[in-house]
Every structure is written in C-alpha cells, then in structure tokens.
Amino acid sequence: MPVHNADIAAAFSEIADLLEIQGANAFRVRAYRNAARTVNEYGRDLASLIGHGEALPKLPGIGVDLTAKIEEIARTGHSAFLDGLHKSWPPAVTALLRIPGLGPKRVRILYENLQVRTLADLDAAVRGGRLRQLPGFGPRTEENIRRVLAAHLTKAERFSLAVAGDYAQALIIYLGALPGVERAIVAGSFRRRRETVGDLDILVTASAGASIIERFAAYDEVKEVLSRGTTRASVRLRCGLQVDLRVVAQESYGAALHYFTGSKAHSIALRRLAQARGLKINEYGVFRGRVRVAGETEESVYAALGLPYIPPELRENRGEIEAARAGVLPRLVERAELRGDLHSHTMASDGHDSLEDMARAAHTQGLSYLAITDHSPYLAVTHGLDPRRLAKQGAAIDAWNAAHPEITLLKGIEVDILEDGSLDLPDAALRSLDIVVAAVHSHFNFSRARQTERILRALDHPSVRILAHPTGRLIGAREPYDVDMARIIRKARERGCHLELNAQPDRLDLADVYCQMARSEGVLVSIDSDAHATRDFRHLDLGIGQARRGWLEPRNVLNTRNLSELKALLRGGRAEPVPGGAR
Numbered sequence: 001m002p003v004h005n006a007d008i009a010a011a012f013s014e015i016a017d018l019l020e021i022q023g024a025n026a027f028r029v030r031a032y033r034n035a036a037r038t039v040n041e042y043g044r045d046l047a048s049l050i051g052h053g054e055a056l057p058k059l060p061g062i063g064v065d066l067t068a069k070i071e072e073i074a075r076t077g078h079s080a081f082l083d084g085l086h087k088s089w090p091p092a093v094t095a096l097l098r099i100p101g102l103g104p105k106r107v108r109i110l111y112e113n114l115q116v117r118t119l120a121d122l123d124a125a126v127r128g129g130r131l132r133q134l135p136g137f138g139p140r141t142e143e144n145i146r147r148v149l150a151a152h153l154t155k156a157e158r159f160s161l162a163v164a165g166d167y168a169q170a171l172i173i174y175l176g177a178l179p180g181v182e183r184a185i186v187a188g189s190f191r192r193r194r195e196t197v198g199d200l201d202i203l204v205t206a207s208a209g210a211s212i213i214e215r216f217a218a219y220d221e222v223k224e225v226l227s228r229g230t231t232r233a234s235v236r237l238r239c240g241l242q243v244d245l246r247v248v249a250q251e252s253y254g255a256a257l258h259y260f261t262g263s264k265a266h267s268i269a270l271r272r273l274a275q276a277r278g279l280k281i282n283e284y285g286v287f288r289g290r291v292r293v294a295g296e297t298e299e300s301v302y303a304a305l306g307l308p309y310i311p312p313e314l315r316e317n318r319g320e321i322e323a324a325r326a327g328v329l330p331r332l333v334e335r336a337e338l339r340g341d342l343h344s345h346t347m348a349s350d351g352h353d354s355l356e357d358m359a360r361a362a363h364t365q366g367l368s369y370l371a372i373t374d375h376s377p378y379l380a381v382t383h384g385l386d387p388r389r390l391a392k393q394g395a396a397i398d399a400w401n402a403a404h405p406e407i408t409l410l411k412g413i414e415v416d417i418l419e420d421g422s423l424d425l426p427d428a429a430l431r432s433l434d435i436v437v438a439a440v441h442s443h444f445n446f447s448r449a450r451q452t453e454r455i456l457r458a459l460d461h462p463s464v465r466i467l468a469h470p471t472g473r474l475i476g477a478r479e480p481y482d483v484d485m486a487r488i489i490r491k492a493r494e495r496g497c498h499l500e501l502n503a504q505p506d507r508l509d510l511a512d513v514y515c516q517m518a519r520s521e522g523v524l525v526s527i528d529s530d531a532h533a534t535r536d537f538r539h540l541d542l543g544i545g546q547a548r549r550g551w552l553e554p555r556n557v558l559n560t561r562n563l564s565e566l567k568a569l570l571r572g573g574r575a576e577p578v579p580g581g582a583r
C-alpha cells in the first residue's frame with residue numbers, strides 16, 4: 001500500500017494523543033501535533049520523494065528525529081515508536097479523547113482504574129455507576145459523557161446513498177410545502193453523491209426560521225430531537241438516520257449551500273485560496289473586509305475567487321481546485337446522456353420480470369438499447385442459461401427487435417469467471433452473442449496474485465467485452481476482493497475491453513478512484529443498472545453520481561455511444577484511444 005502524507009500525519013497525531021495520555025512533556029506533544037499538520041498540508045507526496053531517492057525538504061519544526069520517523073513510516077508504513085506506545089495504550093484509547101469533557105488526565109484515570117479501553121468499555125462503566133466513584137468525576141461529567149456516548153454509539157453506522165435518498169426526498173417535499181419556505185435542498189455528503197452518508201444536511205431558505213424548526217421537529221418520522229435553536233436543529237429519525245437542518249436568509253443561500261455541501265477538505269482549501277486574495281469566506285458569504293462581495297449563489301462564491309463553478313461530486317480536494325484554476329475541469333457525464341444499459345436480467349435467470357417488460361421499462365427510462373445478460377449455469381441459485389436456453393432467448397430477442405424499432409435488445413450473458421479464469425460457457429455459445437459480460441461470483445478470498453491472474457485470463461478470452469462489478473464489493477457487507485486494479489485496467493485497454501460501473505445501490509463498483517484510473521488509462525466505463533426488475537433502472541442515477549465522483553466525461557463512458565458506435569466498439573476488439581484521458 002502506498003503511504004500518503006495523511007498516513008504519516010495520522011501516525012504523528014496518534015503519537016501525540018498517546019504521549020499526552022501518558023503525561024509526557026507538553027512541548028513534546030505539541031511538536032508531534034505541529035508535525036502532523038505540517039506533513040498533512042505539505043503539497044507533495046513525501047513517500048514518493050523518498051521513493052525516488054530525493055532528500056526530504058526542510059520542513060518547519062521538523063528536526064532530525066521527526067525526519068527519521070517520516071522516512072521510516074514512508075518506507076515501512078509503520079513507526080516502531082508508535083507500535084511501542086500501542087503495547088501500553090491500545091489504539092482504541094485515543095477515541096476516548098474525542099469525547100468532550102475527557103482530557104488526557106481523565107482518560108488515563110479511566111484506563112488505569114477502570115480498565116476502560118474503548119467507547120463500549122466507557123459505556124459499561126457509566127451504566128455500572130463506576131464512573132462517579134473516581135476522583136475528579138462529578139455527576140455533571142458523568143451526565144455529559146452519558147449523552148455524548150449515546151449519540152456516538154448509535155451514530156457509528158452510515159446509511160447507503162439510496163436509503164438516505166428515500167428519506168431525503170420525503171423530507172424535502174414536507175419542508176418545501178411549509179409556509180414561508182422558499183427553497184429546501186439536501187447538502188453534505190448526500191449532495192456530493194458519496195456512496196454512504198453519515199447524516200443528512202438540509203438547507204432551507206425562509207424568512208421566519210423558528211416556525212420552520214417547530215414543524216421540522218414535529219415531522220412524523222422524527223424519533224428524537226437532538227438539539228434545537230431558532231435557525232438550526234438536529235433530529236434522529238425512527239430508522240436511526242440523523243438529519244441536520246439549517247435555515248438561512250435568501251441572500252446567503254449560495255454561501256450556506258457551499259459551506260454545508262463541503263467536503264470539509266474542499267472548503268478548507270478554498271478558504272486558503274480566498275485568504276491569499278484578501279477575502280474571507282464563510283457560510284454567510286464572501287467578504288472583503290466588511291463588504292460582502294458574493295454569496296447569493298454558489299456560482300458567485302466561486303466567481304469571487306476567480307474560479308468556474310465546481311460540481312459537488314468533485315469537491316473532495318482531490319485536484320479539482322487546481323483543475324478549476326487551470327481551466328481544465330472535466331465536463332461530467334449526465335444521466336440524460338446514457339443511451340443504453342449493458343447489464344440486465346430477466347425471469348430466465350434470477351430476474352423478476354419478462355424480457356418484454358424489461359425492454360419496455362428501459363425504453364420508458366429513455367434508453368434506446370438494452371443488453372439482456374442473464375446468468376450462466378455455474379451458480380445454481382441463479383438458474384443460469386445453458387447454450388440451449390440461451391439460443392431460445394436469442395430467438396425471443398430477434399422477435400422483439402423485429403417488432404420494436406424504438407429500443408434494441410442485445411443478446412448477451414453475464415458469464416461466470418471460473419476458479420482458473422476460464423469461462424462458464426463453451427466458446428461457440430459465447431461467439432453467438434452481441435455482448436459478453438464476465439463476472440466473478442466465487443472464490444473471493446484468493447490471494448491478490450491469484451485473483452488478478454484469474455481475471456486477466458478471463459479478459460484474454462476473445463469474446464469478453466466487459467468486466468462486471470470489477471472488485472466484487474458489497475458496501476457495508478463485503479470487502480472488495482484483493483486485485484491489482486492497475487494491471488486489470490491495462491489489460492482491458494490492451495484487449496479492447498471495458499469496465500463496468502455497476503449501479504446497484506450496495507455495489508457502486510467501480511469505485512470513484514478506479515473510475516479516475518480507467519479514465520487516465522483511456523479505458524471506457526460502462527454504467528449499468530444490473531437490473532433484476534423493471535424498477536431497477538432508476539439505479540442508473542446512482543451510477544452516474546459515482547461516475548461523476550470519478551471525473552468521468554461522456555466520452556469516457558461506453559454507453560453514451562449510439563447503437564452503431566457501440567456495435568463498432570464491441571466488434572472492433574480495440575477501443576478507440578481516448579485522447580487526453582488524464583486531466
């Protein structure tokens with residue numbers, strides 16, 4: 001694993017925390033904290049500098065000892081000193097420091113007197129009434145800790161974008177209909193289309209804040225009001241999802257929306273840029289001295305900093321500000337630009353609807369072609385198609401196409417990649433199809449080398465055109481399998497294959513960073529619903545969000561092509577090189 005500056009900074013912060021708990025000299029603690037900040041903010045990747053044999057730059061406040069530690073972490077991914085600290089203070093202890101009211105002194109007392117090492121231990125100690133017996137822990141402290149813990153322990157879980165979306169949509173309709181409300185919009189990670197969200201952040205513009213807050217707290221789904229003021233409130237819904245609401249004046253809409261959309265890293269980088277221009281930026285606007293120079297729209301906020309509008313999906317401080325400054329922001333792909341879908345199932349395997357119903361639904365969704373890719377026989381539960389049933393389905397597809405010029409069905413298969421990288425159907429059956437999508441559904445635990453070789457072999461099969469859900473992850477349920485994605489992407493380019501971005505809510509596989517990698521290697525991404533029922537085509541929206549987070553433009557996406565361009569790409573073996581793939 002490559003070591004990033006952030007990893008080195010995290011190690012230094014943790015050393016500072018643990019030294020503090022130990023009661024170490026305050027100057028020493030501060031030196032580590034400052035070093036963490038310096039490393040984190042340093043513009044170039046220290047590990048790659050070291051990897052290229054370059055001398056480390058002279059960093060402020062970083063002497064011989066810290067330089068040696070940076071080199072050690074960059075080379076090995078570890079700090080022997082930190083590992084030593086962990087022997088007496090397990091890593092989980094540092095989480096206790098984040099609880100308001102618990103400084104290093106108290107954490108140390110908890111650890112030594114009550115053997116508290118984790119938040120769960122602390123929770124047990126509070127419940128057992130053991131906290132108040134300790135020196136320096138009054139009833140007030142105990143009550144504070146109890147409250148923070150309750151919020152912490154239930155908040156740990158993140159919600160999938162799709163689930164959060166259902167709640168968000170209902171809330172926006174409810175809030176939007178309240179008297180006095182001008183606009184209601186979801187900001188935060190939801191607007192940035194992250195695959196999971198910690199909570200929903202809703203922004204409302206209205207003249208009278210207090211009455212909006214009242215009605216928000218009275219929303220039917222609200223289980224508990226966590227905090228409430230005149231312009232803001234936080235609630236927890238019955239499902240456990242937290243929702244933060246902010247009411248702002250119309251004139252601050254853009255600035256507030258920008259602030260609450262984040263990400264925090266993007267906002268911080270932007271604030272630094274503003275400072276360099278003598279401007280101040282906050283949730284109320286952009287200011288020169290006391291004069292407000294922008295804030296009503298997000299466009300005005302960016303324009304005040306001399307930047308074009310940056311779409312929310314890019315706001316992660318992953319190079320988007322530099323790209324904006326250089327005038328080379330990508331023109332991100334949009335849902336309306338998808339002309340087709342290259343992965344779908346019918347009742348023939350494990351889908352719920354007929355081929356004809358799937359075709360009609362896809363057409364209703366604005367698509368002009370749909371690949372029918374039922375399973376191959378390997379996994380018995382999917383009731384996959386053998387060559388005989390596949391041929392029968394092919395005849396049904398021919399019949400459909402003859403009668404329905406409005407949407408073309410492609411004959412396809414989602415063929416299993418077997419243990420050794422061979423495919424689950426005879427070559428002749430695969431050759432008879434318009435499109436072969438290959439997928440791993442077994443042996444997830446192979447070593448990286450073995451898994452990579454297996455997939456590379458499948459991509460070498462002359463019929464294979466798309467690698468489905470390339471890392472096999474199920475968000476929150478199954479880790480991606482261990483593969484060398486860089487090699488897979490290079491192989492795909494060499495073979496004229498494409499990578500799927502599977503838009504099922506719990507897959508969203510390809511992840512954003514791999515989309516970026518595919519883009520820079522000139523490999524096309526196919527944004528597919530993997531629909532198992534007519535209603536599943538709506539998942540394409542989620543796929544688009546992930547693709548946009550991965551900087552994909554229409555030209556980087558296979559299924560923005562019209563049918564004849566697509567057929568050429570599927571036939572041709574080699575994809576046309578995409579010029580200027582890298583940003």
Ligand code: DGT
Pocket residue numbers: 187188189190194196197198199200201259260261262263264267268
């Ligand atoms: P999440 O909820 O964990 O999925 O992620 P976010 O990004 O929605 O984070 P959240 O809900 O804590 O905050 C929403 C936005 O509010 C965040 O993206 C940026 C802004 N924000 C929150 N705290 C701060 C802060 O301390 N500084 C700045 N600049 N912005 C903040």
Ligand code: CA
Pocket residue numbers: 188189190197198199200201
């Ligand atoms: Ca949030």
Ligand code: CA
Pocket residue numbers: 188199200201244
């Ligand atoms: Ca929030």
